[in-house]
Amino acid sequence: KNEVEQSPQNLTAQEGEFITINCSYSVGISALHWLQQHPGGGIVSLFMLSSGKKKHGRLIATINIQEKHSSLHITASHPRDSAVYICAAKGPNTGNQFYFGTGTSLTVIP
Amino acid sequence: NAGVMQNPRHLVRRRGQEARLRCSPMKGHSHVYWYRQLPEEGLKFMVYLQKENIIDESGMPKERFSAEFPKEGPSILRIQQVVRGDSAAYFCASSAFGTVENQPQHFGDGTRLSIL
Numbered sequence: 001k002n003e004v005e006q007s008p009q010n011l012t013a014q015e016g017e018f019i020t021i022n023c024s025y026s027v028g029i030s031a032l033h034w035l036q037q038h039p040g041g042g043i044v045s046l047f048m049l050s051s052g053k054k055k056h057g058r059l060i061a062t063i064n065i066q067e068k069h070s071s072l073h074i075t076a077s078h079p080r081d082s083a084v085y086i087c088a089a090k091g092p093n094t095g096n097q098f099y100f101g102t103g104t105s106l107t108v109i110p
Numbered sequence: 111n112a113g114v115m116q117n118p119r120h121l122v123r124r125r126g127q128e129a130r131l132r133c134s135p136m137k138g139h140s141h142v143y144w145y146r147q148l149p150e151e152g153l154k155f156m157v158y159l160q161k162e163n164i165i166d167e168s169g170m171p172k173e174r175f176s177a178e179f180p181k182e183g184p185s186i187l188r189i190q191q192v193v194r195g196d197s198a199a200y201f202c203a204s205s206a207f208g209t210v211e212n213q214p215q216h217f218g219d220g221t222r223l224s225i226l
Contacts (some may be wrong), residue, residue: 002152033214042219043201086153097169098215100145102152 003027004089006101013108019074021104023087026068033088033098034061034072043086046072077108114139114204115184116218123192124226131187131221135204142185143215144177147199159185189223197225 004025013019023032034046047054047061049070054061058077063070074081084105088098115134123129135142144156155169159179170177174192179185189196199222203215 035217043203043217045214045216048214088153097155097166098153099155100153 002101003099004087004101006085006087006104008104009102010105011107013077013106015078015108015110017077017108019077019081019106019108021072021085021087021106023070023072023089023101024068025070025087025089025099027089027091027099029063029065029068029089029091031090032063032070033090034070035086035088037084037086037103039083046085074106079108079110082107114202114216114218116200116202116221118221119219120222120224122224122226125193126191129189129192129196129223131189131200131202131223132184133187133202133204133218134184135202136206136216139204139206139216141205141207142179143203143205144185144187145201145203147201147220149198153201156187192223192225194225197223199223 007022031048031050033048036044036046046059049061049063058075060073072085084103086103087101090098114136117132121129140161142159145153146156147153157170157177158166161179162181174190176188199220201220202218205213205215207213
């Protein structure tokens with residue numbers, strides 16, 4: 001079993017839809033990272049959070065420490081949001097490692 | 111652009127050759143991390159380095175792989191006697207402070223290594 005599980009694995013949405021990607025983790029957490037990876041491209045850090053909620057433009061990330069769960073929301077989705085979204089968790093007992101989910105592949109159709 | 115720079119972007123090697131992957135961290139960053147992404151799999155931690163020191167290499171394969179981050183110049187991930195299973199995307203990330211401080215990591219565009 002992976003330390004970090006994401007759902008769904010694949011997601012197709014119509015432009016303008018509200019999107020939610022979920023991340024559950026089994027390690028005790030000190031930080032959680034949301035990353036975006038475009039096909040054949042590099043990785044961009046979207047958020048790093050350890051509690052509560054963060055917002056940047058149309059992206060919102062929330063985390064519930066008690067439930068060991070985080071969500072990434074995209075409002076008013078756009079085709080340029082199409083990418084793989086990766087959740088990575090780091091705990092006080094995981095040393096220097098982030099544990100990565102396998103990603104959610106999002107396709108937004110015009 | 112002061113982002114994390116990795117080169118080459120693509121590297122092709124034959125079995126048995128050596129592969130050298132380079133990573134220049136963001137300006138002002140002294141902490142470097144290497145990750146591997148195998149086809150159809152998630153990212154996996156390999157090694158964490160500070161200048162001239164390997165802090166954590168718990169994710170590195172025991173043989174053929176080595177990493178360094180010299181006082182001057184980029185960090186190097188070296189794979190000796192490459193095999194087909196080494197084909198993957200290798201990502202480097204850097205941060206200003208270590209992971210203890212929960213600083214975000216900034217990623218490079220990766221090196222795609224293909225073994226013929």
